[in-house]
């Protein structure tokens with residue numbers, strides 16, 4: 001089901017393991033209203049955050065191919081775990097395709113933003129175990145400034161609590177408090193939310209970190225990068241007015257995705273289509 005023949009009017013593809021990437025999509029929809037989007041939530045294989053690099057690379061390739069078949073002109077990996085594990089391989093593979101589709105990920109824009117934001121040189125990172133284990137943030141932060149300290153805290157299970165259909169409750173509050181404690185003790189003045197699910201609980205995090213701590217998320221910086229990538233490749237939509245469209249794919253149950261995504265996107269949801277992946281979740 002390829003998109004329109006004018007490559008500029010093809011959709012930008014965005015993907016995540018679930019609904020976390022909606023925090024990035026939201027920013028893209030607001031900053032690039034003329035563009036169309038197709039979003040893939042790999043909900044059947046959620047969570048990604050405790051999977052191995054090989055597994056994540058395999059999943060990311062499979063999702064990317066599905067999105068390429070939908071005519072994507074650019075691929076945005078709106079998942080830190082998948083970016084940390086698979087971005088270089090994914091980029092190499094996608095650029096080799098006939099359409100030469102570029103791939104952007106979430107780790108670097110946040111790292112650069114955090115280094116600019118910190119005043120005391122101590123940056124905190126809250127992310128999934130897979131992202132922390134990859135060391136991708138350490139590399140990205142230290143490439144910009146080798147002298148800052150990065151205090152990394154893995155939060156196993158936090159994305160799952162956020163993506164559950166239960167209301168945000170005391171259990172979540174206790175978990176967040178536990179993960180925030182080492183960051184407070186280390187005296188960080190800037191915290192990178194290294195998982196696209198975490199901005200969904202930003203008020204809770206900001207309250208526990210303290211209002212003087214700067215929180216850095218993926219959305220805004222990445223949206224600027226997407227704009228630059230489209231402009232430099234002559235791929236920005238030529239639409240003169242009105243808004244582009246957006247639609248959703250997921251690998252798990254479409255109605256559960258619709259309910260969760262409606263709650264988190266805060267925009268009306270278009271159609272949701274269920275896609276069968278080759279490897280089902282084992283967890």
Ligand code: DGL
Nearest residue numbers: 020047048049080081196
């Ligand atoms: N939103 C994802 C990330 O940024 C993954 C959460 C998960 O699937 O564990 O890492």
